[in-house]
Amino acid sequence: MQQFNRRRFLQAFGITSLASVTGVSGAIAGGYSNGARIVVVGGGSGGATAAKYLKTFSPGLDVTLIEPNSTYHTCYGSNWVIGGFEDMDNIAQTYDAMRDRHGVKVVADSVTAVDADKRRVHLAGGDEIKYDKLVMSPGIDFRYDAVEGISEDDAEAIPHAWKAGEQTRILRSQLTDMPDGGVFVMVAPPNPFRCPPGPYERISLIAHYFKQEKPKSKIIVLDAKDNFSKQGLFEEGWAEHYGDMIEWRGASDGGRVEEIDVGEKMARTEEGFERVKADVMNFIPHQRAAKIVHDVGLTNDEGWVPVDQRTFKSEMDGNIYVLGDSSVAGAMPKSGHSANNQGKIVAAAIVRELMDQEPFDPSSANTCYSLITPDHGVSVAAVYQYKDGAQAGVDGSGGVSPSGESADFRKREAEYTRGWYKGITYDIWG
Template sequence: MSHFTRRSFLKVAGITGAATFTGIGCAPSDSQASNGAHVVVVGGGSGGATAAKYLKQFSPTLRVTLIEPNATYYTCYGSNWVLSGFASMDDIAQTYDSLRDNHGIEVVADRVTAVDAENRRVHLQGGDRVSYDRLIMSPGIDFNYDSVEGISESDAEAIPHAWKAGDQTRLLRDQLEEMPNGGVFVMVAPPNPFRCPPGPYERVSLIAHYFKQHKPRSKIIVLDAKDGFSKQGLFEEGWAEHYGDMIEWRAASEGGLVEAVDVAEKTARADSGFERVKADVMNFIPRQRAGKIVRDAGLVNDEGWVPVNQQTFKTEADANVYVLGDASVAGAMPKSGHSANNQGKIVAAAVVRELSDQEPLNPSSANTCYSLVTPNHGISVAAVYQYKDGAQSGVEGAGGVSPSGASAEFRAREAGYTQGWYNGITADIWG
């Protein structure tokens, strides 16, 4: 992928507002689109909240209900900053006040326990049933511990994953603070596909930043289920520059593929012939799959993800249900907050057009992923996507990746863009 500047990427992707990605200029008029229809959105993360907001943007009299059990949503992107200590949980907290008060979305604080597809309604944990004309689901991820012996979901209090931000983020942060200087932090990184491909490597970067300041004799070992990872060259360049030999990454073929964990001893065992790795703090990020509600609804494939029409994100199993974000099979688009945000707009436009008997659009979309190696050293990758031949495919020559060997000033600018990106996307979703 080619190198790029922020300005050139914005120009290539055409990021000038929602119209670029959803064809808002071609959306039907409100009188055409609503007709008393009710759209229910399940999940208030990056994808679901975006879909709810843009449904109302495209069709203000459409009835939109967002169902989300948590009053505060903590973004996974940005949670690594909390682990490093230069951001707080409040900095990554989002609420639904603006969606309710400024955009007219009905926000229901409850959990969907079942989908009654035949009668077009969802059942809530509190006992209510909510009917829908169209259902949009953005349930995010769940974990599958089955591939590693000795560890289960119940062990997440002792060995946190911190891959759903909130209490798990606080728990891992507390463990890092309690770890002695000279201790060993071990991350077990997941196999593909998983939420936020560069995320584990930003995490070890920023934990190394914390250690360098407060526990400089400490060691980080990454045991990886893969033989490579996103932005690997840029991360390793940054690790060498800032952290020396503090971070050791082990590929799957070189002892990184963990087969068993002893939770009590905080020990990981890889293939036979490799040493057991003992941790003072262990961060086990499990294999991932789509959220439980879509699995229970029978919408997933054998790999645990939801196949969709990638032009509209309508599920293959139910013509009235759309699934977007991390839970969906989205071609070349990665499982990321930026992808989910773009997909939320695509789905909102598709639903509004379908309700007014119009053909779906074929919009362009994009993903940008910024990562921090230190608070002042940023790196990024970006791509543009178009629906083609049944899948979301990368547009050749669009997007790019940060150059290797860049100056400290360049890296500092990208670190600044990282914060700007966070502020912009969260305002677009929840603001």
């Protein structure tokens, strides 16, 4: 991928954003208002965006958002909390504006089942809600069965912290309790998984915390992959700021973990490589689409949901749309920015379908910012266009931050990172 050109990317992003909006300009102007019932499952980046923009594009729709958490903590930004320089309150989002400003009905409950034939969702509290169209953005679940010795029941002792909230607090607490000179071990997952640069930002910011408070400590990354997103930029930053504190082992060098001894906090890698003992272990499991979409019968053999990538309509049910981390979305990564874009695509597709209009060919974009220190940011960006049945990257668009840049350049990228966070969370929940 080419080096990152910010002006060029922003120009492209402005064009593609405009294309997405003008693609539904008729729907906005037409004021579709027959009160069709749209139920959205999941109040994260994708679901909340879809609910908000359904009401934005067509205020007459009856939109209900179902989300069990009254306060939603974003996974992006949670590494800042784990690294010790942000508070949980700073990554907390509420649904007040969704309800009060945009007119979305917000139900604090969990979906236990979907009756696709009768078009009803069943809630843990006992209620049923009927729908004309169902939008599902339930995120990820974990495949603990891929590694021996560990299960979901062990997540308090060995946290994943890949769903923000209580798990974030647990991992942060374990790090603060760890003695100086201790060993932190991360077990990183294979592809595909939520937020490809996320594990490596986490490593960076834990190293930042250790450098200040526990400089004798060591970090070992056991990775099921031989390469990762923005690897060159991360390794350059690690060498600059942390010396030999971080040791990354790829799959070919003993990074693939086969068994965890939870009591001993010990990772056993493939035969021929050593066992690795941790004082604090962060095990990020293999991932798949959330359980509810499996229960509805929407997933493929790989555990993800195939969709019409033009509209994100399920290939299994024409009245259900699936977006965000659970979906198969072509070249788009499983990121909050992707889910935000997909939420708008889904909202537009539903409104146009209800108006008996053909779906448009959407354009979208993604940016993944990462902090290596609080003042050292890097990023990767891309633009996507629906083409030949899939979301495909646009040739010549986006790129990565250049290597070898000055401290001032990296600091500006860190400022852009915080600005991106404020902007996207306002767009979703504001």
